[in-house]
Amino acid sequence: MAKAKNNSKLDTFLKRNTSRDLYERIRAYEPCVVVSGSVKKVFMHVILSDERIYLSEYLPRALRKALSFRNITSIELINDLPDFLSGRERERSLHIRVVHTANNAGKKSEAPQGSSKNKPECPSVSPSQRHDLGVRQSLEEMSHVLLSTCSAPSESSDWRISPTSMSDDRLEKEEGGIISKRRSASCPNPDVLGLGLIPTFPQSPSSVHLSSSSIAPLPSITNNQHWTPAQTDRPAVSSRRSSILTRLMRRTLAEKDREKKEDEKEELHLYAVSPTSLIYLHLQSAWSSYLIRSTLMLDPVHRKRCGISSSFPGKQRCHKISWERTCHLFSQWSGELLQEDISLERMYLLLQELHTATYRNPTIKKLFWRSPDLYPFLVKTLTESSQVTLERVHKADRLLLCILVVQTLSLMFRETEIEAARLSMLTAQQGTLTANMLLALVCDPELQLPDSTNVSQSSNTKLQGLQADYLDAASALLFEVVVLCQEASRTPALGHFLTVSWVFRSLKPHPFLLPFVGYQAQQVVLVLSGQQCPISPSIAVLLYQRCSVLLACLQQSTFLSKYIRTGFKEEFRYYVKTSGLEHKLPHHYPISQPAQHLLSQLLSLVLQKP
Incomplete structure (x- = not known):
């Protein structure tokens, strides 16, 4: 659902009363009946950005911060019929309960997030x-x-801002x-x-x-000392x-x-009354994206790779160029990338520039999917690189390029579910291009090295490291595709064919599908049974993504489910223990609680008796 659909008045209000940075990060909105500690059954617009939930009157007058995604602990559907609604609205209402920790910011009206006077949010911390x-x-x-x-x-x-309080006067x-009264009343x-x-x-x-060592000590008091008026103070x-x-x-x-x-739990209740409401899907997607993004921002290695400041990861948002300038630069960049006979090195540098710029400017994601040539070009590049012979010539360069292509595609998939051009691109020609991308993505996890005495051990080690990096990137992109299909399957009115079952049917002929899925299961066991404690934020996110993919395999594919249970049941039984997860996944990682819940589900299905 595009945010401007059927409500140009609200869209105009948001455009006029928010910064461009915040407006571009608004993912969706929908009118709902809102019930919370401070709002009692009021029909309002629920507005979702990539960091918060906002509320505004049905006839918009002000934008109010209701809740940050960092405070949410669960989002769930409630099967009930609200007594304050009647008729058809009561029967078709969708009740969503958002459980969160106490949020003082939502109890008063504040300036919109993204205005220049607001500081960037920091990742959540433990009590x-x-x-x-x-x-x-x-x-x-x-x-x-x-x-x-x-x-x-x-x-x-x-x-407490009153300057006339008793404590201040006293x-x-x-x-x-000692201090002159120079404080402002406010x-x-x-x-x-x-x-x-x-x-x-x-x-x-x-x-x-x-x-305090720099303070002159108070004079000692002795019987022979004569007191002066100054000393009596x-x-x-x-x-x-x-x-x-x-x-x-x-x-x-x-x-x-x-x-x-x-730390006490509070609840925000949303009642959607539209029969085609997508607010629940958008909430789940926005929250999941926030958990991944905010956890990755805790990792200095990830921030460095993305060209983000280690001290102020959100500061780059303050220095934006205009939409027109962005479009112009993007057009120049894409024209150079799509030139014939472009060298491998030049292609890598241009893609690296795109990858870094996208982290700082979400507008680029929209321009990427609205371009008719870029997605097909990246899929073609990935396909050609994956079909290169196993000769050692340029293999390291090809692996580096494949890693960057897959990472760029993952970035473009994330947080773009409301972009209509993306769905059109992915479903074109019955999903032929998307199926080709999936087939090119999966590979043999065992790197075949040539038998040559001229190849040094260090070079082979480097190639194996690059292969591991590629497999990590591939699992992250497969996760994005699975999430896309899960959301699409819940909206049958759209009439498209994208489902998780379709993904696995498309991959079934691939000769290396089983080894590829087995590698993902192996990595989950290795991470959870390893000595590193706690694991890094990036590995925690990767663990969450791999568990999501494996869970989809168990739930949506019979032959993959049988393969995982047969090959890895004993490893999961003896090496994966939910009791020690809090040490592997520390509390201050936003992804920790959802990852632990996902692991419990995965373990239950793997160990389930046939």
Whole structure:
């Protein structure tokens, strides 16, 4: 479903009231009855971007952040008939329950995501990590107070902004003019205003002790010492410090309580009343894409390969060129790629440029599928490279090119389900091009090396490494195709033939299909039985993708199901243990919980008695 379908008024509103970056990342929208902690049975537009769920009135006036995908724990359909609907709407309603952790951002109206004043979102962290961050912040604030005898705000400025509160007044009196009253009525925190009253120190608990060494010690009090008026202020300063530390300790405890509340589960209920509603599919797809993307962003190796900054992975979005300029550059690039007799090296460099640019600009995905030549060209390149003889000449170069082609196709498949041109391209001529891509994708996992004494062992090792990289990329692309067909099979009104069963029927004649699927099962067992703990974010995503493909094989293909159960039942029984998954898949990986659920399903089916 295209986001502009049947509602040009909402589309115009979004175009005018959001940044171009956010507008291009809106995946779908649909009117639903919304029920949550702050919204009670209101007919609103539910708007999905690649990071959040937004809400807007049916006659749009404002855009409200409702929920971030990072807070979602499950999305499920509920089989019931809502009592607040009647007639045909009650019978054809689709009830979706979204379970999530507490989300304070959704309880008040905020500026749209993507505006220049908003900071990029960071990947979700575990409760223990949030606690550690809070403790470090509090210790830093204590060091500021001890060094400057300045007071920190007694409450969080997010929800307590009144400058006339009792605590602030009493603090002003206690300080006795140490800090002049220069705080804004709407922002009592001097740090936010940039007044420079408190210096910045490293965020480390040790900074409290290290930095305090630069303070001149208080003069010792002896019986022979004569007191002066200036010295009588010292006990008052010490008392103020004690009072400030007490307030900071209370604030830390309050933050801990708030963190516990944030971990509590809340629910967002959506009731779609359209008989052709696709909101559930779009929700599932957007959430899955977010889990994969945000987990990969935790891996510095992945960010480096994609040309994304390690410090600020979302910052590149702020520096965008216009749609017209993007189209012009893309046209120039595609014209150069599609030239006849292009060299292998030049083709590789151009594809690498496309791959990197697509991570920074999602517009390129739309332009890719709207081009009539690029997808057929990549499929042709992959087919020709896979049919190259097993001679060693240029084999490494060909493997590198195949890896890049497959990775680029995976990137173009992801998060483009609402692009109508993609479905038209994939289903053209009864899916002939897509079937050719699948047949070219599958290969023999055993790399056949030539018998030659001139070939060094290091060269053979390099080739084997490239072959493993290709198989990883191939499993990721096969995952994208399986997800595409799963979504397509749930929308029979579209009238196309794409199903998971069609994928395996197309691949069945391939001579290396069974070894290829066996390799995927082998890798799952090796990762889960290996010593690496925890596994890297990229391997966690690959594990999730491989498990999805294997699960589809078990559910949709009789001969592949029999092959997996016969060949790998004992390996799964003895080496795959769900009890130790939390060590392999740490809590702060967004993909961890869905991957553990998928593994439990996979293990159950593999060990199932015939």
